[in-house]
Amino acid sequence: MDKLIDKHGRQISYLRLAVTDRCNLRCQYCMPENGIDIVHRNELLTYKEMYRITRVLSELGVDKVRLTGGEPFVRKDFISFLESLSFNKSLKEINITTNGALISKHIDKLEEIKINAVNLSIDSLDRKKFFEITRRDVFPQVFETYQDLLKSNLKLKLNVVIQSGVNTDEIIDFIELTKNDKVSVRFIEEMPFNGKGQRQVREVWNYNKILKTINSHYSDVETLISQKSSTSKNFKINGYKGTFGIIPAFTRTICTDCNRIRITATGLFKNCLFDDGVFNIKNFIRNGASDDELKQLFISTVQQKPENGFIAEANRKNTKVSESMSTIGG
Numbered sequence: 001m002d003k004l005i006d007k008h009g010r011q012i013s014y015l016r017l018a019v020t021d022r023c024n025l026r027c028q029y030c031m032p033e034n035g036i037d038i039v040h041r042n043e044l045l046t047y048k049e050m051y052r053i054t055r056v057l058s059e060l061g062v063d064k065v066r067l068t069g070g071e072p073f074v075r076k077d078f079i080s081f082l083e084s085l086s087f088n089k090s091l092k093e094i095n096i097t098t099n100g101a102l103i104s105k106h107i108d109k110l111e112e113i114k115i116n117a118v119n120l121s122i123d124s125l126d127r128k129k130f131f132e133i134t135r136r137d138v139f140p141q142v143f144e145t146y147q148d149l150l151k152s153n154l155k156l157k158l159n160v161v162i163q164s165g166v167n168t169d170e171i172i173d174f175i176e177l178t179k180n181d182k183v184s185v186r187f188i189e190e191m192p193f194n195g196k197g198q199r200q201v202r203e204v205w206n207y208n209k210i211l212k213t214i215n216s217h218y219s220d221v222e223t224l225i226s227q228k229s230s231t232s233k234n235f236k237i238n239g240y241k242g243t244f245g246i247i248p249a250f251t252r253t254i255c256t257d258c259n260r261i262r263i264t265a266t267g268l269f270k271n272c273l274f275d276d277g278v279f280n281i282k283n284f285i286r287n288g289a290s291d292d293e294l295k296q297l298f299i300s301t302v303q304q305k306p307e308n309g310f311i312a313e314a315n316r317k318n319t320k321v322s323e324s325m326s327t328i329g330g
């Protein structure tokens with residue numbers, strides 16, 4: 001079988017696919033208050049196109065897919081799309097990243113079609129602060145989803161973007177959730193993907209500072225052995241049921257073992273979160289490309305995957321990193 005291997009010897013086996021650029025929330029770190037300029041529906045990949053792209057990639061060794069967005073659950077018939085993907089037996093894992101505001105009623109179905117894991121984004125445990133961050137008053141719905149997911153057999157991770165002067169005082173509260181809940185909380189360094197660029201902050205909250213804060217509170221932080229390609233460095237408090245991790249998304253110390261590619265909702269292929277898109281698969285497919293042509297394009301494009309996120313950023317044609325994460329697919 002042909003495989004996707006880059007010139008640094010890294011094999012790609014993980015696709016992050018954004019199913020939409022639309023979202024029901026307006027998180028401060030992701031998009032401006034009035035949202036982003038969403039594209040016309042015809043510009044979005046259709047489910048049929050997404051299914052085909054995923055199938056072709058799975059024939060090249062991709063065995064893990066994460067569906068993200070925008071908010072995946074705002075796209076009509078998302079569940080049916082998930083169901084169709086679940087018939088692709090080459091995929092060992094289908095995971096979802098969601099803000100959780102719309103998913104409570106779908107949890108049984110997600111279990112039934114054997115979705116592997118859900119990453120639920122929740123940046124505060126305080127309703128007022130949650131509203132300030134997301135600009136929508138949906139904390140009760142999101143927390144209900146959290147509790148329902150805990151009761152399900154889906155693996156559960158929480159994504160918490162650490163924002164200076166906003167939610168750093170809740171780091172310990174989030175870790176305390178892991179005392180009794182079988183959940184993995186992941187603290188994510190904030191990146192400038194918010195539709196505007198780098199936000200002005202008084203203090204930089206990076207991986208080291210987050211870990212230092214945790215270590216100064218607990219004397220028994222255990223380091224866990226993580227999978228080679230894991231995006232997070234993982235830990236647990238001795239005796240707690242759950243775990244926690246830190247994702248150095250902005251300081252980018254995880255690139256050496258990267259096994260990921262991204263496809264945006266409009267079909268832009270990205271070798272790296274920090275590049276500005278390598279080619280548009282949608283146009284290629286709509287111009288009649290065969291599966292073999294698609295495969296050759298994926299193979300040759302992946303070879304050019306930049307060594308790390310800093311090189312990818314330096315190579316951008318539009319120099320500034322500022323697009324909204326909802327268009328990239330986080």
Ligand code: SAM
Nearest residue numbers: 030069070071098099121159190191193325330
């Ligand atoms: N709407 C879904 C959600 O919020 O989970 C999926 C899409 S969202 C873009 C995916 C992940 O990216 C979320 O966990 C979100 O917190 C994270 N994210 C968005 N903007 C970010 C930024 N500027 N820096 C770091 N993480 C960000």
Ligand code: SF4
Nearest residue numbers: 023027030070099326
């Ligand atoms: Fe929407 Fe997710 Fe971006 Fe928040 S982080 S605005 S929920 S896409």
